[in-house]
Amino acid sequence: MKRTLPRAVLGTAALLSLATGLWLAFTSSPDVFQSDYVRIMYVHVPGSWLAFLAFGVTALASAGWLVTKRMTFDRVAEASAEIGVLFTAVSLFTGMLWGYPVWGTFWDWGDPRMASTALMFFVYLGYLALRRSIPDPTTRARRSAILGLIAVVQVPLVYFSVTLWRSLHQGMTVRPDGIALDGSMVAALLVNLAAFSVLYIYLMVERVRLARLEAEASITETELAGQAVAKPNLEGLS
Amino acid sequence: MNEGFIWASYLVTYGLIIGYAFTVWNRARATRDRSSDRRQ
Numbered sequence: 001m002k003r004t005l006p007r008a009v010l011g012t013a014a015l016l017s018l019a020t021g022l023w024l025a026f027t028s029s030p031d032v033f034q035s036d037y038v039r040i041m042y043v044h045v046p047g048s049w050l051a052f053l054a055f056g057v058t059a060l061a062s063a064g065w066l067v068t069k070r071m072t073f074d075r076v077a078e079a080s081a082e083i084g085v086l087f088t089a090v091s092l093f094t095g096m097l098w099g100y101p102v103w104g105t106f107w108d109w110g111d112p113r114m115a116s117t118a119l120m121f122f123v124y125l126g127y128l129a130l131r132r133s134i135p136d137p138t139t140r141a142r143r144s145a146i147l148g149l150i151a152v153v154q155v156p157l158v159y160f161s162v163t164l165w166r167s168l169h170q171g172m173t174v175r176p177d178g179i180a181l182d183g184s185m186v187a188a189l190l191v192n193l194a195a196f197s198v199l200y201i202y203l204m205v206e207r208v209r210l211a212r213l214e215a216e217a218s219i220t221e222t223e224l225a226g227q228a229v230a231k232p233n234l235e236g237l238s
Numbered sequence: 239m240n241e242g243f244i245w246a247s248y249l250v251t252y253g254l255i256i257g258y259a260f261t262v263w264n265r266a267r268a269t270r271d272r273s274s275d276r277r278q
Contacts, residue, residue, distance in 0.1 A: 022248075039244050043251040086258050094247040101243050203259065210266045217273045 007205055014202040017195035021046075024191050028184035040098040042188050046196035047090035048117075052155050053200060054084030055124065062148030065141050071215065072208075074141035077148050079207035081127050083200060088121040112161040113169035120154040127151060137215070
């Protein structure tokens with residue numbers, strides 16, 4: 001009970017904040033140029049933000065594992081990468097669904113933001129595939145930690161791609177000097193950013209817990225297999 | 239204006255989130271059940 005209560009509270013907080021975000025997203029003012037299509041931004045921008053946050057956490061946890069060799073860091077890195085891939089998919093899908101009515105195309109490989117985001121998605125899919133291909137936990141943790149540290153270079157590259165190269169994608173909405181929006185749109189965007197952040201924490205707690213449960217189950221299975229080998233039942237054979 | 243794009247965005251986003259959360263919950267429950275079966 002003591003362990004499930006904080007998770008339940010966190011889950012409820014995520015649910016309530018997402019519901020508030022949804023309500024604001026559909027009641028805020030339409031944009032002068034994009035009309036109601038601007039509502040897609042309230043899931044697209046938080047999706048991209050979570051992808052960046054998740055891959056950043058993966059890199060930090062990877063560094064943590066390389067320094068301390070504590071498996072908790074490896075589990076955090078895995079969980080965060082998985083959630084990051086999920087939200088990169090959200091960002092890509094919603095971006096395409098926004099792009100067609102507003103820009104006139106679902107996809108343009110010549111656009112640096114779209115191409116770099118797609119590349120980041122496939123690299124982290126590769127990270128998850130690498131993890132599944134290595135059965136030994138220590139080898140898996142070491143190799144994926146190295147990849148996790150290398151792959152994070154893409155995060156600033158994707159973020160600044162709209163300013164570094166000519167892009168079809170609009171400039172940064174959230175900048176150091178402020179937010180390029182006004183009124184109810186800012187409220188809807190900020191509440192959705194906060195709601196997705198709470199959701200990220202909740203999903204992380206659940207996914208890290210799953211990784212711990214699976215690791216414990218794997219140890220139990222190995223012990224049982226070891227007992228079977230160490231103590232074979234030879235009754236009736238002699 | 240085609241509202242379908244807006245609805246599709248929200249369906250895809252929340253569909254992926256709910257699908258992922260259910261997968262994690264189910265895997266955790268299955269792992270816990272398997273472990274408790276082995277202990278008995």
